Amino acid sequence: MPISLSSTPMFSRIISQSSSRAFSTSSALLNRCIVYTQNGDPAQVLSAITYPKLPSPPPNTVNLKFLLSPINPADINTIEGVYPSRPKPTSNIATSGLGSQDQPVFVGGNEGLAQVVDVGEGVQGLENGDWVVMDQPQLGTWSTSRNVPFHGVIKLPASGLTEAHGATMTVNPTTAYNMLDGFVKLQEGDWVVQNGANSAVGQLVIQIAKERGLNTINFVRSRDDMGPLVTHLESLGATKVLTYDDLNDRSLRSKIKEWTGGQDIRLALNCVGGDPTTAMAKLLGQDSHLVSYGAMSKKPLSLPTSLHIFKNLTSHGFWQTNWSRTHSRTEKEELITKLAEMMKEGKLKAPEHTIITIGPQVSDEEATEKVRSIFAEMAEGKFRKKVLLKLEEPAACA
Amino acid sequence: MPISLSSTPMFSRIISQSSSRAFSTSSALLNRCIVYTQNGDPAQVLSAITYPKLPSPPPNTVNLKFLLSPINPADINTIEGVYPSRPKPTSNIATSGLGSQDQPVFVGGNEGLAQVVDVGEGVQGLENGDWVVMDQPQLGTWSTSRNVPFHGVIKLPASGLTEAHGATMTVNPTTAYNMLDGFVKLQEGDWVVQNGANSAVGQLVIQIAKERGLNTINFVRSRDDMGPLVTHLESLGATKVLTYDDLNDRSLRSKIKEWTGGQDIRLALNCVGGDPTTAMAKLLGQDSHLVSYGAMSKKPLSLPTSLHIFKNLTSHGFWQTNWSRTHSRTEKEELITKLAEMMKEGKLKAPEHTIITIGPQVSDEEATEKVRSIFAEMAEGKFRKKVLLKLEEPAACA
Incomplete structure (x- = not known):
């Protein structure tokens, strides 16, 4: 099955590429993320895995649907194990196999744009439908869905930004x-x-x-x-x-x-x-x-x-x-707001980019092969533009 | 005539090596300094010149008698012309020849210990007999006597320091x-x-x-x-x-x-x-x-x-x-006071040193030869100690 290089229309109602932010609970869908269990060449160690719908977000966390996440050079170094910032292992997205307590994984991706889909108890300042960027490193943005602490994200202005702007905002x-x-x-x-x-x-x-x-x-x-x-x-x-x-x-x-x-x-x-x-x-x-x-x-x-x-x-x-580690939340919010304003006013362009979409009908094997081939091509210098990853929820029958 | 390598007794009454600070107007004496007119190897371009007693210090200046001045590595670079801090030419110590308006000279020496010998109108906080160190770079400390702005020097505590301490204090x-x-x-x-x-x-x-x-x-x-x-x-x-x-x-x-x-x-x-x-x-x-x-x-x-x-x-x-350029006079005085206290308490030793005295009976030619030979020997690495220069006023008949 071919992997589309642009967003497939199937879920365009839900994952809007424009700045209008449609929202759906879409409870029937599965989730997918790109993981590794040991450091090495991304073209060899990365795998796509499918995992069930997450439980409702625990107190002080939000459930995020990731809309678009870049593959940055530092992500490659992180997977290789030569970057000083490392993700924590994830062991709570599956009940067995990869992503479970028996087989923790590292979910790739440090930067990305997500939409708030569900809000846990005690969360302040965030609502369903809000666009957010990551305020903590290595949250695993190459996912369709994660529950993350609400203080780990920063809200973007309500309108006027493209997904590419939002996805490449925080680095x-x-x-x-x-x-x-x-x-x-x-x-x-x-x-x-x-x-x-x-x-x-x-x-x-x-x-x-x-x-x-x-x-x-x-x-x-x-x-x-x-x-x-x-x-x-x-x-x-x-x-x-x-x-x-x-x-x-x-x-x-x-x-x-x-x-x-x-x-x-x-x-x-x-x-x-x-x-x-x-x-x-x-x-x-x-x-x-x-x-x-x-x-x-x-x-x-x-x-x-x-x-x-x-x-x-x-x-x-x-x-x-x-910088992030040593500055206050207020300073970080102010900075993101300033940058978002410049982007909205056309003073700060999104980088030239290619969006790689992994659609709902793609199997984990095919998705793994696709992701590995992207990294192999990046290593050969094929992409001269920023590569942005759009993971779509796999259909239950994929 | 041999050049003594220790202080000659002739003027020990006046130039006390101890911390008792005898004082004399010694009006009959001439002055001497070590100068150069062009950059180059110190062993080739330095000369000793004799100049007459200076006029009384103009307003806001003090007349200094230099007691002991080090030859620092940076002095060599300065004479070579490869150091970013340079002395201003001196043209007011002689009425004709070297050091006059017709033939300005650079007087060597950046660091040194001096005694206040005369105080011009408007000078505050300094009295005859005070020991001072230089607060401005390149004042020409390889001299027996200079008139310098009073804000160009900092007073040392009244007792307890050796000349070697004072001479090596400011760098x-x-x-x-x-x-x-x-x-x-x-x-x-x-x-x-x-x-x-x-x-x-x-x-x-x-x-x-x-x-x-x-x-x-x-x-x-x-x-x-x-x-x-x-x-x-x-x-x-x-x-x-x-x-x-x-x-x-x-x-x-x-x-x-x-x-x-x-x-x-x-x-x-x-x-x-x-x-x-x-x-x-x-x-x-x-x-x-x-x-x-x-x-x-x-x-x-x-x-x-x-x-x-x-x-x-x-x-x-x-x-x-x-640092000196960018800090206040108060900060500098505090620093010198702190260091002087540590020296007095024996917590900060003067560097191992050799004192080279050029006595009153030495002619300019002999003094020039001596100074040049010191630099030639320094270039060969002969001195493994700090070299401190003690210039004594040449006798009128030298």
């Missing part, structure tokens, strides 16, 4: 926003420099900086035809787009000085590492901050000690999971 | 104190790790940490006979002394865990750079800080980005000159 946009906000007190007209500017976070940095009136110098890998990329990043609001090769150009410093009017650049964002990052750090002025959130080159961050000592450069890391 | 002890104080809120019993533990600053870190009830793990280069060095550092208060080779020992982590009782180490001090520093950074726990104040290996600081991102490691530089 990349928050990272971009917080890196621009948390290290240097930037004023309108200030300059920020970043590498990996074409990454998902990089593109969000450009858009949020633009919205804040900040100028960005954006470094990307050079390619044969730079035109379309430059045009795209400029359309998002990039002030300047340069390549890592330009970092070797001796005239770069004077060019930048001309652009900035001699003003010091005090914030650099890095997801690359290695030599281009060293060169980028040297463009920074006195009392500046280098914030690293990735290491795509897999090379360490190497900085001349003199930059630290004499220019008072501080080198930080940024991890949204850690 | 290394302040650096050690501020690195232990300014980055992590440490409590008694906490652990700090450092490399270059045998350096001047490293030894001060050990003593100040000991005084604050902090434990230190101290890394040094391994040598054939470790015994005396370990004994020495332990006598200063080092909790543990290890070598850079120990960083390759797989059991080190569990050994340290045993020592600390599993408590995270959150502060590392680095003056080395290169691989041993990378390895040392990996010993740090969550939310820790690596503070670099030197790069003796001349290798950059290379850190896995994951330490920044997932362990929230922050990498800083520390430069006392910058």
